[in-house]
Amino acid sequence: MDRIYLDNNSTTAVDPRVFKAMLADLSGPPGNPSSIHWFGQQAKSRLMAARQTAADFFHAKPDEITFTSCGTESLNLMLRGLKPVGHIITTSIEHSSMHRTIQSLEAQGLSVTYSPVGLWGAPLPDQIESQIRPDTRAIALSASNGETGVRIDIQAIAEIAEKRGVPLLLDCVSYVGKESLPIHPGISAISLSGHKFHAPKGIGLLFHRSSLKISPLLTGGNQEYQLRAGTENLASILGLAEAFSILKENQMAITSQLRDLRLHFENGLKRSLEDIAINGEGPRISNTSNIAFLGVDGETLLMQLDLAGIAASLGSACSSGALEPSRVLIQMGIDKKTVRSSLRFSFARTNNREEVDRAIETIIPIVKKLKK
Amino acid sequence: MDRIYLDNNSTTAVDPRVFKAMLADLSGPPGNPSSIHWFGQQAKSRLMAARQTAADFFHAKPDEITFTSCGTESLNLMLRGLKPVGHIITTSIEHSSMHRTIQSLEAQGLSVTYSPVGLWGAPLPDQIESQIRPDTRAIALSASNGETGVRIDIQAIAEIAEKRGVPLLLDCVSYVGKESLPIHPGISAISLSGHKFHAPKGIGLLFHRSSLKISPLLTGGNQEYQLRAGTENLASILGLAEAFSILKENQMAITSQLRDLRLHFENGLKRSLEDIAINGEGPRISNTSNIAFLGVDGETLLMQLDLAGIAASLGSACSSGALEPSRVLIQMGIDKKTVRSSLRFSFARTNNREEVDRAIETIIPIVKKLKK
Numbered sequence A, B: 001m002d003r004i005y006l007d008n009n010s011t012t013a014v015d016p017r018v019f020k021a022m023l024a025d026l027s028g029p030p031g032n033p034s035s036i037h038w039f040g041q042q043a044k045s046r047l048m049a050a051r052q053t054a055a056d057f058f059h060a061k062p063d064e065i066t067f068t069s070c071g072t073e074s075l076n077l078m079l080r081g082l083k084p085v086g087h088i089i090t091t092s093i094e095h096s097s098m099h100r101t102i103q104s105l106e107a108q109g110l111s112v113t114y115s116p117v118g119l120w121g122a123p124l125p126d127q128i129e130s131q132i133r134p135d136t137r138a139i140a141l142s143a144s145n146g147e148t149g150v151r152i153d154i155q156a157i158a159e160i161a162e163k164r165g166v167p168l169l170l171d172c173v174s175y176v177g178k179e180s181l182p183i184h185p186g187i188s189a190i191s192l193s194g195h196k197f198h199a200p201k202g203i204g205l206l207f208h209r210s211s212l213k214i215s216p217l218l219t220g221g222n223q224e225y226q227l228r229a230g231t232e233n234l235a236s237i238l239g240l241a242e243a244f245s246i247l248k249e250n251q252m253a254i255t256s257q258l259r260d261l262r263l264h265f266e267n268g269l270k271r272s273l274e275d276i277a278i279n280g281e282g283p284r285i286s287n288t289s290n291i292a293f294l295g296v297d298g299e300t301l302l303m304q305l306d307l308a309g310i311a312a313s314l315g316s317a318c319s320s321g322a323l324e325p326s327r328v329l330i331q332m333g334i335d336k337k338t339v340r341s342s343l344r345f346s347f348a349r350t351n352n353r354e355e356v357d358r359a360i361e362t363i364i365p366i367v368k369k370l371k372k
Helices: A016-026 A038-057 A071-080 A096-107 A125-131 A154-164 A234-272 A298-307 A327-331 A336-340 A353-371 B016-026 B038-057 B071-080 B096-107 B125-131 B154-164 B234-272 B298-307 B327-331 B336-340 B353-371
Strands: A065-068 A087-091 A111-115 A136-142 A168-171 A187-193 A204-208 A276-278 A288-293 A342-346 B065-068 B087-091 B111-115 B136-142 B168-171 B187-193 B204-208 B276-278 B288-293 B342-346
Touching (some): A016 A038, A016 A234, A038 A065, A038 A234, A071 A096, A071 A168, A071 A204, A087 A096, A111 A125, A125 A154, A136 A154, A234 A276, A234 A288, A234 A353, A298 A342, A298 A353, A327 A336, A336 A342, B016 B038, B016 B234, B038 B065, B071 B096, B071 B168, B087 B096, B096 B136, B125 B154, B136 B154, B154 B168, B234 B276, B234 B288, B234 B353, B298 B336, B298 B342, B298 B353, B327 B336, B336 B342
Parallel strands (some): A087 A111, A087 A136, A136 A168, A168 A187, B087 B136, B168 B187
Antiparallel strands (some): A065 A204, A187 A204, A276 A288, A288 A342, B065 B204, B187 B204, B276 B288
16 A cells, blocks of 8 residues: 555654765764774764754854754753743643643742643743743743644744743744744754654754753763763764755755645645634644544544555644543643544655645545545 | 774674664654554554563563663663662762762762772672661662673672662663673663664663662653653664664674683783783673783873774773773772773674784784883
8 A cells, every 4th residue: 555644743754865874873883972082083073063063053052052862852951951940931732741841840849831822822922921920930832833833923932032031942843844943042942853854763952052051861971061971872963964954955945845735735625625624723834734624533534544544643642542632732722522523634845746635535535424 | 094993892883783673764664653553553563572672681571671862861760760768889980870870869868888899890799788778779780890891790799689678770781792691580670772782872771670660851752651751762772672682692602702802802912011900800791801001101002002093992981081090990999000001992793803913913012112
């Protein structure tokens, strides 16, 4: 069966150029970047070049880049490493790696304001500003929601953060690779995960300005400017750097391709299906469609689509296994029945129009059958 | 220049079979093991098979295996995750990932006994037993020292741990791959790092018995039985499982090869050089020689060897950059001058006798020249 993968917010295929970049370490001579001999220096110079590429992506200095093992580690380092006391502003629709980590800090005494998002699907700048208190230590938000694709107004919120002197910590896991990222001076830290934009699973990154004091979670060797002990995952770091290089060259074309695929998909469905609705009224990133197929059970639809060779999802892969309907959609105020009828489709540059056409042709009769 | 890499305790080359195992994820279709569609289930079944292979290696159940990003993370999870209060027994010659983590817990109020190791290079079982207190929460030791290769008496210490009901936590980063590992019931947890035995950098593992309660360091998704959030580094996990399979089939032959290379190396040097001494009087694992070239400055020798194409090291790569002489050797009570004349050579199955012969022929004249 010629399967169609429309779940790229869960993970993406490794780009062949990324894979090729990894080979220098994976099938080259051994080398630990901390070793002072020739082999170590080869590894170290590759690591430094990759760090420079990553730093350039954020208009940052190399020591403002920390390579981690995943987006979750980046977020934990960003939030726990800040050792926040006082107050923090976030929303209740963040990814579990942010949501549960903040809940864990809350249980330890941190005061948390969950800014409302409503059917719009993102917190509004004015609201955020009104929630700042004298003891507000950070504003922690995702640049775009992984389930709906709805974007926050990065520019406006970053301006507020800068003006009010409160660090803005951005989870950009679902954003990077879909839209170009404005590096506003009001942004103090950004976490991301390589496997969401065609680097392998197992590599993440934290950018944080040197003005933001962060303590390590893992202690040991002196790697990563003493902020993250452990021998560096060099192969994946080289892959991540290549993924950044590809975005630097092609982000506009990629965004345009992703938006075209998504709009083509949404329009195709809308033409033939009544009673469908896009979850999230706010502006979205290019690649994500969270669609309510009213009157259809989402889980059944997901299974039927899987049997027909189309991969979508009920929400974040990291929440799967849970039988509850999507926390994100519920917290937006969408009624449970609509939530239970919703599926997420997320596109990548590895998809094409022909696949989207086939997906539409497959989905429509299945939805019509299930509605009967 | 045909370089010879004798620093395999820093890192090893990825085995071609390991690399091949990684390709299923690195160049296959995308798949997040948490996704419930076909792509996700392919990834999940690979992950489960790899976890079973790892569990078999430790005669353990799959839920006693936690995949991490490196040995340092495994050790931090083992030690910090235990949330120890009361007392812990360790030594002052542990790798920085253990040493600094315990120091950090000590600063938070944990009482620590540093068991003496002396010129022998490892703590003695009787001594360990005499240091157990009613509030001793754990004995945390490396199975073998990464700098000298000296082994602890695992069997005897595990028996004490079992008899006295104190969890024995073993850092096996420098041990696995060099000797077969006895899984005594007195051992409660084992940490290791894949890149020390021909898996890639960026993958580690913690084995811990279900009786040992450990809390996660990273919160978020439900991966790794809720002990380690974050999308799994599937490619490297597949590689690690293959590295275990290779050891399962070949450990005896590998140990014998490594011991042969090391003895051939040590005997070759001894025949032509007076005033050399092996650091660490206790029995050693197969692959490690820490040699004092008395009257020679180790750093100069290291540089000269590097220029001549031979890679060795002054000690742990994770401590490099530090100008101080090896903490491990100093804490063994070796005088500073001897410490400063010492180099570590560590062999792997990727080395051969011809390389060892060339290394000996290169080292001898350089040492003789430097002694003048």
